[in-house]
Amino acid sequence: MSTNPHPSNLSPVPSPAPLEVNALIKRFGQVVAVDGISLEMRAGECLGLLGPNGAGKSTLIRAIAGRAIPDAGTVAIFGDAAGSPQARAALGWVPQDLALYPRLSARENLRSFGRYYGLTGNKLEQAVSWCLDWAALQDRAGDLVSTLSGGMKRRLNMAAGLIHQPRLVLMDEPTVGVDPQSRNRIFEMIEALRKEGMTIIYTTHYMEEAERLCDRIAIVDHGRIIALDTREALVHNSFASRSQVLARLEGPPGKVSAWVESRGGRLVETTAEFTIEGPNEIAALLDAASEAGLELVDLSLRRPNLESVFLHLTGRELRD
Amino acid sequence: MIIPIVRTAILALRRDRGSMVLSFVVPIAFFSLFAIIFGGQHSTVPKIKVIVVDEDQSQASRQLVNGLKNDGSLLVITEPEPTKEQPQPTPYTASTAEDSVKAGDVSVALIVPQGWGANPISFRGDSGAPAIQLLSDQSDTIAPQMVGGLLQKAAMTSMPLTMAEQSMKYTEQYLGAYTPEQRKKMEDTLDRLRSMQSEQSNGAKGSSSTSTSSGGIIAVKTRSVVGENKKSPMISFYAAAIGVMFLLFTATGSAGALLDEAESGALDRVLSSRITMTGLLAGKLVFNILLAFTQLTVMFLWAWAVFKLDFFTHIPGFIVMGLCTAFAVASFGILLASICRTRAQLGALSTLLVLTMSAIGGSMFPRYLMSETMQKAGLCTINAWAIDGFTKVFWRDLPVTALWPQVSVLLAIGIVLFALARRIARRWEYA
Numbered sequence: 060m061s062t063n064p065h066p067s068n069l070s071p072v073p074s075p076a077p078l079e080v081n082a083l084i085k086r087f088g089q090v091v092a093v094d095g096i097s098l099e100m101r102a103g104e105c106l107g108l109l110g111p112n113g114a115g116k117s118t119l120i121r122a123i124a125g126r127a128i129p130d131a132g133t134v135a136i137f138g139d140a141a142g143s144p145q146a147r148a149a150l151g152w153v154p155q156d157l158a159l160y161p162r163l164s165a166r167e168n169l170r171s172f173g174r175y176y177g178l179t180g181n182k183l184e185q186a187v188s189w190c191l192d193w194a195a196l197q198d199r200a201g202d203l204v205s206t207l208s209g210g211m212k213r214r215l216n217m218a219a220g221l222i223h224q225p226r227l228v229l230m231d232e233p234t235v236g237v238d239p240q241s242r243n244r245i246f247e248m249i250e251a252l253r254k255e256g257m258t259i260i261y262t263t264h265y266m267e268e269a270e271r272l273c274d275r276i277a278i279v280d281h282g283r284i285i286a287l288d289t290r291e292a293l294v295h296n297s298f299a300s301r302s303q304v305l306a307r308l309e310g311p312p313g314k315v316s317a318w319v320e321s322r323g324g325r326l327v328e329t330t331a332e333f334t335i336e337g338p339n340e341i342a343a344l345l346d347a348a349s350e351a352g353l354e355l356v357d358l359s360l361r362r363p364n365l366e367s368v369f370l371h372l373t374g375r376e377l378r379d
Numbered sequence: 380m381i382i383p384i385v386r387t388a389i390l391a392l393r394r395d396r397g398s399m400v401l402s403f404v405v406p407i408a409f410f411s412l413f414a415i416i417f418g419g420q421h422s423t424v425p426k427i428k429v430i431v432v433d434e435d436q437s438q439a440s441r442q443l444v445n446g447l448k449n450d451g452s453l454l455v456i457t458e459p460e461p462t463k464e465q466p467q468p469t470p471y472t473a474s475t476a477e478d479s480v481k482a483g484d485v486s487v488a489l490i491v492p493q494g495w496g497a498n499p500i501s502f503r504g505d506s507g508a509p510a511i512q513l514l515s516d517q518s519d520t521i522a523p524q525m526v527g528g529l530l531q532k533a534a535m536t537s538m539p540l541t542m543a544e545q546s547m548k549y550t551e552q553y554l555g556a557y558t559p560e561q562r563k564k565m566e567d568t569l570d571r572l573r574s575m576q577s578e579q580s581n582g583a584k585g586s587s588s589t590s591t592s593s594g595g596i597i598a599v600k601t602r603s604v605v606g607e608n609k610k611s612p613m614i615s616f617y618a619a620a621i622g623v624m625f626l627l628f629t630a631t632g633s634a635g636a637l638l639d640e641a642e643s644g645a646l647d648r649v650l651s652s653r654i655t656m657t658g659l660l661a662g663k664l665v666f667n668i669l670l671a672f673t674q675l676t677v678m679f680l681w682a683w684a685v686f687k688l689d690f691f692t693h694i695p696g697f698i699v700m701g702l703c704t705a706f707a708v709a710s711f712g713i714l715l716a717s718i719c720r721t722r723a724q725l726g727a728l729s730t731l732l733v734l735t736m737s738a739i740g741g742s743m744f745p746r747y748l749m750s751e752t753m754q755k756a757g758l759c760t761i762n763a764w765a766i767d768g769f770t771k772v773f774w775r776d777l778p779v780t781a782l783w784p785q786v787s788v789l790l791a792i793g794i795v796l797f798a799l800a801r802r803i804a805r806r807w808e809y810a
Contacts, residue, residue, distance in 0.1 A: 124651050128809045144653065152651050156644030175652035219648070 075138035077102055077227045077258040078123065083132035085118050085282075092118040094282035095132070100227075100260070105253055107273030108262040109365060115282035116262040117155060120231045123260070124152045136227060148176070151225030153217045155232045159204050165215050166191065166200040169222050176223035190218035193248060210241025217248065227258045234268065246271060266365035276365065280373050290365065297371040298363040304333045304341060307357040308348060318351045334363070400727040408731060426454040426751070427522050427529075430476045430488040433457070437496025443597075444491070446533030453529055456485070477514050480604050483767075483775055486519035486747065487526045499534070499597055510598035516605040518616060518774050519747055527599060534597045605775055614686045615773030616745070616766065622678040623704060623765045624733065624742040626671045630712030631729035633667050637716045638725060641807055656808050660713060660801055667709035668702070675701045688773065695779050696772030703789040704765040710796035711761060717803040736760040764788045 078100040085093040092115045100106055108116045121127040123134050125142025134141035137149050159168050169187040178186055191197045194214035199207060204215065217233055230249070234242045249272055252259065263269055269276050270290055277287040286293055307330050308315050319326045322344065324333040333344060338360070348355055363371075392399065431447060433440050448455045458470040459479075471479070476488035490512040511530065515523035547565055551557060557565060640646040649659060679697060683690035690697070715732070719725040737743055739753065740762025746754050757763040768785030771777045 121647075124647075126647055126651055126809065147651060147653060150651070152648060154644045154647055156647075158644035158646075158648040160640075160645060161643075172648065172652065175649055175654050177653055223652070 075135070076100055077137060078260070079135045080123070081133045083119070083122060083134060084130045085122055085127055086130050091282050093122065096282070096284050098277060098284060098287060100258060103256040103258055104274045105259040105261055105272055107269035107276040108260065108279050109264065109266060109269045109276050109369070110279035111264055114279045116279050117231055119279070120229050120260070120262060123229055124150060148223065149226045151220040151223065151228040153220035153228065153230045153233050155235060157212050157216050159212065159216060159219065161205040162203060164201050164203055165196050165207065168204060168215065168219060172219045173222045178223060186222050186224065190222055193221070193251065194218040195244065210237045210244065213237050213241065213245060214248065217245070228252070228260070230259060230261045232262055232264070234263070234265070270365060278369055278372060285372050286368065293365065293368050294363050297368045298334065301334050301336055301363070303361050303363050303367060304335055304344060305359045305361065306331045306333070306344070306348070306355060308353045309356055310353040314351070315353060318348070318353060322347060395723065400731070404731070408735065426452060427487065427525055428454045428456060428485045429526050430456050430471050430479055430485050432471050432473055432476050432488065432490045434473065434493045435491045435495045439496035439499045440491045443499070443533055446536055447529065450529050450533060452525065473512070477604050480514050480516050481775055482777070482781070483516065483771065486516045486522035488514040489526065489530065490514065510600040513599050513601040514604045515601060517603045518605065518613070518770065522747070523601065527601065530599060531597065614682050614688045616770060618679055618682040618688065619766045619769035620742040620762070622675050623708070623762045624737040626674055626704065626708045627711060627733040627736065627761070628729065629674060630667050630671055630708040631715050631725060631733065633670055634663060634712035634716035635722055635725050637663065637713070638719065638722055646807055650808065656804055657801060660797070660804060663713055664709050664797060667712055668705045671705035671708050672701050675705065693772050696782065699779050699782055699786060700765065700768040700772055703768070703786050704761070706793040707761045707765070707789040707796070710793040710800065714796045714800040714803070717800040736762050741766050761789065761792060
């Protein structure tokens, strides 16, 4: 294992698909956490699950990991039912929580989880060494987890999910609670995996992460996938060639919000957002503001993003 | 300034159920428990079980045995309990009575030897007749002294002085008058009897039962049949008693790692690997067994090094009892951890249960000091069975085969508790 202990990731993955979810339903009492989700992944792709907190992303991930029994529907990993020994071996899970032993060192944690997957001897040591390299933790390998920084713990948490050389990895919000520098380091780790052709499911409620890392993005809300496509296709399907105008206006607060609403826009804090078909609509918008007695302080034009798509599809902010 | 702090602390306490239980429920529960054990809420004073073997079968010996039977403080047994195999058991003999004391069935046995009735009154051991034998187990320091005293009482009440005086009168009436010399001797004898009665009624202590003879009205030869060569009678008892109590605490604390792992998500990660819940619990069980056995070993080695406990001649019995006890306490710990939702809950519940079990089961004070009801209740605890087993090994020097009741019960407890824990742990398997 000179650089990569996962040679299988480099070879073409034969059918069946890495992941097939069919009409999955999971309820907790009266709450329907996952409401009839179906999706299929292609080998080597990174699929983003984008949605606000409580949308059902983590429950979907738990069902795929075999840790939640569906009320209806099926989950198959490389053709094997979720939770089966074959599916467990093929799947790596990076949970949202820091699922580590705090009183063990980084190396001891990796060894422990490796043994749980049946790794022994040289194979185990090679896998541990690769994981420490990948997570850039070689120099802290002997330190207790409790003494590592938040970012290091996150990286170790990810490495522990890959110790057994899985073919499909579930990453459940791996950047929660880390600083921007550590987040970038985590992005680089994931991008390294992507280059090697690893199939990844990545859940997040940060659209920037989904845009940067994922080939396709599933927008999840109220337990359903309300859109699933590439970033460009999602934006195009919602906005076609339209653009967004962001305008900061000054005037009596009630008057500003009433005027923005009357023009079909929305007010986010002090900035008004309008969707326009073309740049020629900007002048008309400015004239109308002036006629309404509002002063324009700042103006910008942008292409709609996933945040805009989510708002367009649900009528709510992604981080509501 | 102070009141807001107090209000916040009260609010926090109200939300912390574990602390509330420890603060209010545990003390009340323990107060009640100790009150029940020692507070005389039971009208029945614990009776001392004593085997009586009447080899003499004379009128005097029968009177004495009847006197003992009529004593409310004693439970006199002359033959074993009937069983299916032996519906009509053979009465105890001196040999089987001694075996019963050695086995720990009773703490004391009395053997009334043949020929004793010919001259039952010893007058400080000068009768020349064979003395009553009191066979004792030194691990119970109270029962032999109690029985020795009650024996004298029975003799006094069942063969009073007046009987002696009456017999003198009948002798004179039917056989003729005493010579002056005979009369003087008789009067001297009666005077000594009166003097002895007077001493005892004034509360003066006669010399305590020794290994040779009694200073009471009847001669008693006391013999320790268990532990006569032991240097420190209670060391093995306390090593086991205290050891088991702390084993229970350690086992619950160690099993609590399950709760930490569940809370951190490590449990989910482990269960998504090749490890099943049964495998995980079995692994925890084995670790806790090893931990508990090591703890016991350290405890007994300390007892050997510091208190001269005869450890190395009892290794097989120690291993058998140590492993069975460790299995039972490890299962107990895992069951408690699987029942509780948080570490705080586990702390409160384990404190309550372990201290209760230790109090009833004899870890804090010997069970023979408790009422019969409490002694029976103690059999519901791991402590009682473990202590009984270790006592058999280290005190009674019984072979490993004699441990089968303790081994069977501890293994059964371990299996049942682990099965229950596995059942309850299903809540962690799937959401």
